[in-house]
Structures are given as structure tokens and as C-alpha cells.
Amino acid sequence: MSFEEKTKETVSSLKCQNCGAILHYAPGTNSLKCEYCGTVNTIEEEATPQGIHAFDYDAFITDLQRHSEDTEQAVVVKCTNCGASTTMLPNVTADSCPFCASPLVVQQGATTAILQPHYVLPFVVDDKQAGKFFQQWMGKLWFAPSDLVKKVKDTSYHQLKGIYIPHWSYDTDTVTSYRGQRGEYYYTTETYTEEVNGRTETRTRQVRHTAWYNASGVVDNSFRDVLVSASPSLPRKMAEILEPWHLDQLKAYDGRYLSGFRAELYQTDAEQGLVIAKKRMDPVIRDEIYSDIGGDEQRIDTYDVQYNQLGLKYILLPVWLSAYRYNNKLYHFVVNASTGEVTGDRPYSWTKIVGLIVLIIAVIYVLYVCFAQPK
Template sequence: MEEQKIQKTELKKACVNCGAELKYKPGTTSISCEYCGYEETISIKESGFEELELHPYLQEMGALRHSEEISMLHCKNCGADQHVEENYKSLHCVYCGQPLVIEDAYRENWILPGAVLPFQIDKKQSFAIFKNWVKRLWFAPNNLKKAALDPQFTKGLYLPYWTFDAQLHASYTGQRGEYYYETRRVRNANGKIVTQRVRKTRWYPASGEVSGFVDDTLIKASHQKTGRIPGKIAYWDLKKLQPFSSGFLSGFVTEKYTIPLKDGHLHSKEVARGIADTWCRRDIGGDTQRVSSMDMKLSEETFKHILLPVYVSAYRYNGKEYNFFINGENGRISGTRPYSFWKIFFAVLFGLIVIGVIVFLSKK
């Protein structure tokens, strides 16, 4: 039966020496035992990534061999869907820190990831990055340091993304603008007559065709509420992608995509249209351009479901939720932060006292 061919990414591998779970070692292609140091090399397909034809999947005709069944937990507090490893008795949501219980797990299919960008920094390095970031924060509550450095609040998370490839062809009509300058005499604010150089534009009709390959258009595949992965850290070097192997997921949480392939494809077409517009303007040339019409067509479309790494720390202060994020590939950090009312109050009070002393001494 086809169902028997479905891969199980949550099945863990035990250490041959002591029986403990082997976990992925960031920055390598190995899984290792935290207790005895035993290591194994992750088996990676020599054929590289497999690009899947887009339209059969959009028509719900994708082959079962490209899908798998995994265990998922849905966070009732923030709505995140997370892949659960079977050895967990309970865990906390990587985004909001609320408890998730294994008995609430359900099973569902997903499109098998075609590639994964493995973590390049480990949890210890992420702690050092958090610590340095916290040190630079003004008026932060003292509890913030504890939250940023406590391992139970920090999780390594693989985020789902879609990538789309396509051959792009577009025909366009528009105008090419060329600048020229005229000198004219005007009266300035002081009533004097002065010369002024004015830029103008001559427009010429333009039309043509452009074509090329659009590679790895990256589209997020999960709905993220306010406070989720900040755009400033959402940059990964996709040249480091590895063909998918469940070994890279060992010891980490995986978020399932919640944005369907169809919606991701629609977003990618918007991105492709922006690329086509840029190509058309470059083809028109001149100093400035107008594109009045453009007919864009995409062909030979393929896609991949890929997983990208981040570290997430969830923290609650005075009933409000805060998140801190570190890019698991390059170490970039971003997050929201609370302010200490009392630190600000005493800082303002101290400032007023200093000003008062200065004023008092100046009157002597």
C-alpha cells in the first residue's frame, strides 16, 4: 500500500553506545550523542534538490511519494502548528511559551520538504548572542536577562517556506524618458532676478519583450501574528540549502506550513510581476521609464517546500508577551522588549535632581 511508503520524520535514532537520542550538531552534517559523544554522518541525496512540478500539485494530483504524515500540536493560545517529536512527554510553544501536551497531538499529511538549511550556530552560541543584545538594552527589567538565558525558554525552530522557480516572458508597451535642462530667469524671495536650471523630460514610445529565469522566489508558508519573525532577520543564504534529511531536524521543533501552496503561488506571481516590471524598465533604458501595459507569462514552474532555521525565546512580563529571535544561520537578532517603569522613573528623578543642583549652584 502507498501509505506504508510514507516517511516518518519524527522517528528518532538511538545512540549505538548508550541508547540516548542522537541530535543534529549545528554547522555540520552529523548527528551526535550529547552523553557519550558518538557521531554519525547524515545521509544526503547525491542527486541534490528535487524540484516538483507546480501545476499537478495545484490541481491536487501530487504523488504520495512526495508527502508524509507527521504528528502536530496546535497551540490554542497563539495558533502556531508545531511538529512534535515522539520522545516529548510535554513541551512549550516556541512562540508564546504556553504548555503543549502530547496527548493533544493529531496526525496529518504535508508536502515533504525538498531542502533544509541546517542550523549553523548552536544553542550555546545563541545564548551568547542574546546576552550581548540584552546588555545593550536601556531600561530593561532585570528579569529580562533571566528569560533570555534560560534554556527552557529558548527553542531551535525550523520555519516553513515555499520557493518557486519559473521561466518568465513578458511583452510590454511604455515610454522612455530622457532628461534635458533649460535655464530660465526667476525672481527669488529677496526680489532679485536670478537664473535657474530646470530639468525636463522628453518622452519616446517604447515596446519590446523580456525573458529570463526566476530562481528561488522565497515565500513564507506560515501565518505569523504581530511579533513573529521580524523582517530584519529573515534573510538566509540559500546556497547553504541541503537536500532534505530528517537527521537535520533531530533535537529541533518544526513548524508546519499553514499558508497553502496555492496561496503561496499567488504571492510568488506578484513578486514575479515586480521582477518583470524591473526587467522591462531596464530594457526600455533612458533616464526614466513608464510601463503602460505588460503581459507576463510564467512557464516550466516548479516549487520546493524548504525549512529555514531560527532560535526563538518567549517571555512574559506584566502579563504581556515578548519574543526574541535569532537567525540560526547567520546569528542576526531582533525582538520586542519591555521597559522597566522604575528604572525610567528613577532615571528621570535623578535627572531632575541634577538639573536642580545645577540651577541652585548657578544662582550662588
């Protein structure tokens, strides 16, 4: 089927045959639902003979440079405040940025050919469930202002926006050669003197030393689905806290899963993402080297990593975003719409923090008075 035919078919499937309204994807189902008359259309999944798999990295980059990768048309609006670029439904005339809550100038949106993702992880958690997860998360925060906890109970206090965040997923098998040193402990007996009740006494003690030996070798690691957020609008540390995702529930990309939601365009490309992915792999590789060196202590002098069978997937992962103001400061939070995991910015109650510090000092003082004073 040609691109034009597939696009026409998708657009047709989004229209309610009963009332003509746009059908939206219903989280946690495989259906589109009309919010006006309740009509439900099942999303028929296309057969994927190879299943969910990674694509050859080098071939993907080559095809991308030749502009031979699959693309699709989308209305893209760029936020003038934070710079995030998100897709919009054609009939939307007014909206706000899901990342910074600034008004979007929808009229300045442009229909653009964008790279079609390989896979999409559909929404499972709906907005009401996401709101409950957020309230539970906020209620467990230490040192949160008491009035903030009360305010988030009011559902009108924050408005959740569903959006798909672009990610690169990398697979690779690494072979790492290294040179380092293995440290092994040994002990010697040392003689020393000290004053005891006005007399000088000679005593002995065990002193630990470390003997260092050269070490070298080769270690292997296998990495699967090393995720890198391709959206600078969502801080990378925040994106990593949302992990893990139910990637076993990925679906072959189908625009109907996006109906009723928005998707941000990737701003970190696959080559930039690989650099970040390698940094995420590095601590695992170093731990493997330490384990291979053995001994009581380890030092790594040099190591060289070969990345073999490098593959990637371009995927969209679902989140609920919102922002709230407290004392004239904006705080963002995000909910993993696959697992319900929540993370975000939060205010602190300095009254509670100071109170805890005072309590700790008081406890230390009481213990000192009770046990440190001479009898």
C-alpha cells in the same frame, strides 16, 4: 524501500544502542548524539543523482491533488492560543508553544500523515551560540531600555526553542512585455524680475521641462530560490529579514536532522505561496522595465508577465525562537540557525527618545542664535 521500512529504519537509528535514550541531532555536524552517554552516530547521506534541484510546479500541484506526493507520520499538536501546528517527539508529555510560549496540550496531539519536505537545512548554530547572537543584537539596538539590556545577560531570562520553519522556494524565468513612457529633460531660458536693494532688476534662469515619448518592449528576468515562509506564526517581514540562507547547504530530507527539534507544518500552500512569490518578484521586474525604457524619467502604463519553467522546492529552514516579557508585554525574537542573523520585536525607551529630541532642538536653537541673528 517502502515508506514503512524507511520509517522503521529512521526510528531505529534514533535510539542509542548504548543506553537506549533518544539521539538528538548535533548542530553543525552530520551526527546524532546521545545527551546522556555521549554516543555519536553519523548520519549517512543518501546519494541524490540530480543534486539539489527544483521540482516542476504544475506536476507537484497535480500530484498533491491526487495525494501521490510522499508523506510521513508525525505527532502534530496545535496551539490553542496562536493556532501554530508543530510536530512533537512521541515521548514528550509536556511542552510550550515555540511561537507564543503558551502551554501545549500534548495529550490532544494526533498522529497525522504530513507532506514530506524535499530538503532540509540542518541547524548549524546551537542554542548557546544563538543566545550570544541575540545578546549582541540587543546590545546594538538604539533606544532600548537600559534594564532590558541588563536582563538579557541572564541566560535564564529567555529560553530558546529550536524549530524548523516550512518554506516554499520558487524558480522561474519571466518574459515581460510592457508599454510605457520615457521622459527626457530639456531646458529653456526664462526671464524674471526681482527687487534688489530697492531696485527692480531683470534676470534669467534655466527652467527644466520633461518631454514624454511612448516606449514599449520586452524584458527577461531569471529568478532562483524566491523564498516564501509557509508559516503565518512567524511574521513574513520577520522571515524575510532573516534572509539570505545558506541554501547551498541543503540536504535531502532526512527525519534524523529533526531529532531534538520540532517542525511546524505549512499553513500557506504552494499555490498561495506562488502569489506571494510573484509579489516579491514584481519590484525586480519593474526595475528591469525602468532600465529598459531609459531616459531621465520613466512611466509604466501596462505590463504582462509570463512565468516560464516554474519550479519549486518544499524545504525546512532552522530557527531558534524565544519570547520575553518587559513591562507585562510579550516580545518575540528569532535567530537564523544557519547564519546567526537575528530579528524580533523590541521595547523602546521613551526617556532616551525624548532626550534625543530635546538635544536636537537645543542644537538647532544654538545654531539659530549663532548664525541667524543679524549682526
